[in-house]
Amino acid sequence: MTAFSGERIGRRKRTDLFFRVLVTASAAIVLLSLLLILGTIIWKSAPALSLSMLTRTPKGGFYLGKEGGILNAIVGSLDLALGATALAFLLSLPLVLYLNVYKGRTSKTAVWTRFFLDVLWGVPSIVYGAFGFVVMLALGLRASLLAGILTVALLEFPIMSRAIDEVMRLVPRELKDASASLGATRFETALKVVVRQSAPGILTGVLLAFGRGIGDAASVLFTAGFTDRIPVSLADPAATLPLAIFFQLGTPFPEVQQRAYASAAVLTLIILAISLAGRAMSRKVTRHVVK
Amino acid sequence: MRLRTDAVARRVTGFVTTLPGLLVLLIVVGLFLKSKAILGVEPLSRLLFSSAWHPLKGEFGLLPFITGTVWVTVTALVLAVPVSILAAIYLSEYAPRWVREAAKPIVDLLAGLPSVVYGVWGVILVVPFVGNVLAPLAGVYSSGYSILAGGIVLAVMTFPTIIHVTLEVFSTVPHALRDASLSLGATKWETTRHVVLRKGAQGILAASVLGFSRAFGETMAVLMVVGNVPAVPRSLFDPGYPLPALIANNYGEMMSVPRYDAALMMAALVLMVIVLFFNVLARRILIQVERRIR
Numbered sequence: 001m002t003a004f005s006g007e008r009i010g011r012r013k014r015t016d017l018f019f020r021v022l023v024t025a026s027a028a029i030v031l032l033s034l035l036l037i038l039g040t041i042i043w044k045s046a047p048a049l050s051l052s053m054l055t056r057t058p059k060g061g062f063y064l065g066k067e068g069g070i071l072n073a074i075v076g077s078l079d080l081a082l083g084a085t086a087l088a089f090l091l092s093l094p095l096v097l098y099l100n101v102y103k104g105r106t107s108k109t110a111v112w113t114r115f116f117l118d119v120l121w122g123v124p125s126i127v128y129g130a131f132g133f134v135v136m137l138a139l140g141l142r143a144s145l146l147a148g149i150l151t152v153a154l155l156e157f158p159i160m161s162r163a164i165d166e167v168m169r170l171v172p173r174e175l176k177d178a179s180a181s182l183g184a185t186r187f188e189t190a191l192k193v194v195v196r197q198s199a200p201g202i203l204t205g206v207l208l209a210f211g212r213g214i215g216d217a218a219s220v221l222f223t224a225g226f227t228d229r230i231p232v233s234l235a236d237p238a239a240t241l242p243l244a245i246f247f248q249l250g251t252p253f254p255e256v257q258q259r260a261y262a263s264a265a266v267l268t269l270i271i272l273a274i275s276l277a278g279r280a281m282s283r284k285v286t287r288h289v290v291k
Numbered sequence: 292m293r294l295r296t297d298a299v300a301r302r303v304t305g306f307v308t309t310l311p312g313l314l315v316l317l318i319v320v321g322l323f324l325k326s327k328a329i330l331g332v333e334p335l336s337r338l339l340f341s342s343a344w345h346p347l348k349g350e351f352g353l354l355p356f357i358t359g360t361v362w363v364t365v366t367a368l369v370l371a372v373p374v375s376i377l378a379a380i381y382l383s384e385y386a387p388r389w390v391r392e393a394a395k396p397i398v399d400l401l402a403g404l405p406s407v408v409y410g411v412w413g414v415i416l417v418v419p420f421v422g423n424v425l426a427p428l429a430g431v432y433s434s435g436y437s438i439l440a441g442g443i444v445l446a447v448m449t450f451p452t453i454i455h456v457t458l459e460v461f462s463t464v465p466h467a468l469r470d471a472s473l474s475l476g477a478t479k480w481e482t483t484r485h486v487v488l489r490k491g492a493q494g495i496l497a498a499s500v501l502g503f504s505r506a507f508g509e510t511m512a513v514l515m516v517v518g519n520v521p522a523v524p525r526s527l528f529d530p531g532y533p534l535p536a537l538i539a540n541n542y543g544e545m546m547s548v549p550r551y552d553a554a555l556m557m558a559a560l561v562l563m564v565i566v567l568f569f570n571v572l573a574r575r576i577l578i579q580v581e582r583r584i585r
Contacts (some may be wrong), residue, residue, distance in 0.1 A: 016478035023385055027394070030454065033447045034401050037412045044415055064469040091307055098304035098328065115574055116311035122501070122570040123563065124508020126535040127318065130559035134321045158311065185297035208403070215405025218535065222542050232318035238569070242407040246511060249414060264411040271403055275396070 038268065045265035048258035054266070058228045070263050073244035075230045077267075079145060080238055081214035084152035085160075088209055091153075092161040093195075093202070100168045101176070101190040114165065120158035126218040128155045133222040146234040148224025152213045160209035167201025168194060200282035207278040211271050217242030239265045318563060326557035329550050338557065344521045345405035351554040353561065354523045359438075359531035360562075362524050363513060364506045366442025367449060371506075372499050374446075376451035382454070383461040384483050385467075402451035413444040418516050426528050433528035436518035441531065444512050451504040456501055460494025460580060461487055497576035504569035508534035508562055534558050 056069035099110045132151030141147045171194050179189040195202065203291070225237025226247070241263060248260035329338070329351060382394050421443070422435025433439075455529030464487050472482040488495070518530020519540060538555050 012478055012481070016480045019480040019483075020385065023377045023381035026374045027381040027386070028376055030401070030450050031394075031397060033450070034397055036416070037404065037447070038410070040412050040416050041408065077417065088444055091310065094307040098301075098308045102301055102304065113308055113311055115578075116315055118574050119315055119567065119570045120311055122504050122508075122566060123315075123318065124566060126508065126510040126538050127322075127559050127563045127566070130538060130556060131318045131321055132340070134325050134556065139323075154314065155490060157314075161311075168476035171548070185293050187297040187300040188293070215403075215407070217405070218539055221539055242383050242405055242511065245407045246515070249411060249515065256515045261411060261415070264408050268408050270407065270409075272400070273451060275400060277371050277401060279396075 016027050041265050045261040050260040070244050073239040073241045076238035077214050077241040082150050083149035083211050084213045085210045087153035088160050091157050095161050096164045096168055097190045101186050117158045117162050125216050129219040129222045137184035143225035143237050144235050145231045145238040148220045149221045151219050155219050156209035156213045159212055160205045163205030163208050164202050168198045171197045173195045203282050204278050207274050322556050326553050326560050330552035339533050346551050355523050356534045356537045358523050362438045363441040363533050367383050367445035367506045370446035371449045375450050379454045379457035398451045407511040409444055409512040413516035417443050431528050437528045438524050438531045439527040441517035443511045445480045445506045445563040449506050452505045453498045455466040456498035460491045494580045497573045500569050500573035504555040504566045508566050510539050534562050
């Protein structure tokens, strides 16, 4: 009997150890894949990264391996993402305030709106691209910075709303009640108490959406166009970094493909910078938050 | 005056709140209107189940693209689901606190990397790996631009989605239950298996469905590594041509060939409807999970 149960315990212990190793290995795979991606991009891009790449627009024959840089795409992407993020913010903030200040957390409106936002979050960006294209044709617009901004704003809107909402839900009820008891209207409470209290979360949400917007290629493929020049008005077509990477990689010339790697490194660095800035800044704006 | 401002604010913000629902509807209707030009001429069954794709002859069979999408997505999930769930188990049950804290930004970063960056990585590393290492091992020839390469890249891209949702589900399992199991002499793994996994089973399902719908619509990264040959794939080492890639690759020519644009918009509609279905499914499961726990 004792021998038998001893054997059993041994087996259970071995199983336990086996799974401990298995789950740890799985977590290591996830971590390693990130390191592998970052490592590969940086290692491959190092030979082609140069200052002139960042400060010049493509010259004639750039896609054949001649001189130039990707300034047009960097500026285009920043313009596009800034415009789209501003627009998405103008939609997201009122929406989230309505859900959290005017409506109860568990009201039907709130539940359904969150559901639709989640659904929209899952809509592939190529579908936004196709839809943006349909709208663009209907409005008589051409592929331009403006059309790109509108499409990317739609893509960012659910991401930003959901992210801000997650934080605003945590604003304590007592704080809103205290504000109301002092005679503030709901709108005043919303702006002066709720927004301030959730400022770090709002910032994180905005940056998250910005990062998504600047990195997305499929939605701007139809709508923003592509050009070697830096856009000067909303009606101009605009190059974007993701598409520049895609087109460079699609050429048969190794020099140009090298530049695609370098452009990918630039884009990755921008994304890294945004995520680091988000962390640093959200710590700063916590000054006004009541704990 | 202040009350009037408040009333206006209520109306404006209330209006904006109707937008998400409206937008879902608008996307479906807009794409449907655009694809009517082809839905009116060809029967739906032939569009969806014919593999003849000859736009110049007016034949738009989407079957190669639909099967391509399914192959890539399923390959990705077979790779991603076990790894993600085991990694989530590690993070939620086994990892020391500081590892858990450190893992969050890593998973977030993985989710935030643009899909072209994944694509570039795929072209540099995964495609040669499949072509030069895996294909010879399997005894077949492959250029590397294949379903398998697409699946591997896509699997890494779906890690964060599945891990994130699974972690959230695990965190709703009460600690008292785990402690009870451990105090009865169960090992860590037995506790995880019989308590955490059983309680979280539905949530894990939802996480996988969400991962599926995320992978299903992914465009650029897959497009860059999957080969894009419009034929029904026969093996993992064959190239494929998923729906999103079809739309992205042909937007240039579509205006010059009759009904081409309608066919592509219809492809987008098919994509939207399928993703919508799976999203709604996953969200419903998650809402149920949340309710049951409260």
